Amino acid sequence: MNIPSKILENAVDEIATLPGVGKRTALRYALSLLNMQDGEFASFVGSLTTLKSESHYCSQCHCISDTPVCPICSSVKRNHSIVCVVENIQEVMAIENTGQYQGVYHVLGGVISPLDGIGINDLTIAQLLSRVEAGGIEEVILALPTTMEGDTTNIYIDRQLQRFPSVKVTTIARGIAIGDNLEYADEVTLGRSIVNRIPFSMS
Amino acid sequence: MNIPSKILENAVDEIATLPGVGKRTALRYALSLLNMQDGEFASFVGSLTTLKSESHYCSQCHCISDTPVCPICSSVKRNHSIVCVVENIQEVMAIENTGQYQGVYHVLGGVISPLDGIGINDLTIAQLLSRVEAGGIEEVILALPTTMEGDTTNIYIDRQLQRFPSVKVTTIARGIAIGDNLEYADEVTLGRSIVNRIPFSMS
DSSP: OOOSOHHHHHHHHHHTTSTTOOHHHHHHHHHHHHTSOHHHHHHHHHHHHHHHHHOEEOTTTOOEESSSSOTTTTOSSSEEEEEEEESSHHHHHHHHHHTOOOEEEEEOSSOOBGGGTBOGGGTTHHHHHHHHHTSOOOEEEEOOOSSHHHHHHHHHHHHHHTTOTTSEEEEOOOSOOTTOOGGGSOHHHHHHHHHTOOOOOOO | OOOSOHHHHHHHHHHTTSTTOOHHHHHHHHHHHHTSOHHHHHHHHHHHHHHHHHOEEOTTTOOEESSSSOTTTTOTTSEEEEEEEESSHHHHHHHHHHTOOOEEEEEOSSOOBGGGTBOGGGTTHHHHHHHHHTSOOOEEEEOOOSSHHHHHHHHHHHHHHTTOTTSEEEEOOOSOOTTOOGGGSOHHHHHHHHHTOOOOOOO
16 A cells, blocks of 8 residues: 555554554544544543553453452352353453353463464463462363364363362363254364264253 | 443443444454553554644645645646545545556545535535636546435535636546446446447557
């Protein structure tokens, strides 16, 4: 792209570092910011700097929270003996939306990915082990993505948890989505759904 | 979406005001900003505030430019008697990329759209008429989008230009795109391409 202004080009380059944003989309965003009223723009930038400087993480589950301990971790209605390990806050929100989970969470902040320079110490794995070590946890559910990085992280956490034989390590069920046609399902998922078949029930 | 932090929710709401960005995408951008190094984040926000506070518009064509008169308007190689009227800077970049146009531009900054609160005085139409009035312009090419708003703006500008009978008002050719199949072309475009047929030439 031949952007006729260096200042604009610089802003476009910065915006294009956001995930999934190319130069053309970045230009669209930049021009939209440029067309904003001064007050709107100040409020836009202000919300970003506030996010960066003032947001906290829950000291227990490491989810973003405005309070030192997040509402889920401080709720007496939740089952604190079950911990669901997820990659990011989006997964917490997705699982919460189902209304099917009453346990608590542990947000890793990513998965082990040497290519992206994300190692064990960049994640909250040590904090997870401390939580388990402190006692009171009966089950750890691994709900990481089914990628090579997610699987590696699953295996690593599972090995570390062997130290606590009383803790059950489970993973969420993978299989054909409700309403999906077997004919169009991918082979790996269909294969796994047959291997991991469960007793039939009418629920 | 049940975002567990007000600070994050506020940032997501602000980011979702960008064109084509929904809450889910905004959350993705917000978390990506949150994961940035402090230096990266400062450079990101800095580029936006610099864009907002320091970018200038060319005094002639109203395109974004780092200099008072943009490189196109100040070039002696361009034909300053032909002015192409476009909605935004993106169209200038698209036409420049073709390498087929040697004239100059006039960026309106939008099209007349009462529903969006954009009236004649929000656009650079008066400045266009001043340029024509100053003399030296032989042709004005209208290259606005083929929407109701674009057509309204075309008609308004054309009427205003009637005051200058020596100035030819043209519009870019609309028709079947090169390589497109007639069978799949929309009826309006195909109909117009037959009505506006041109003498055959081998070029």
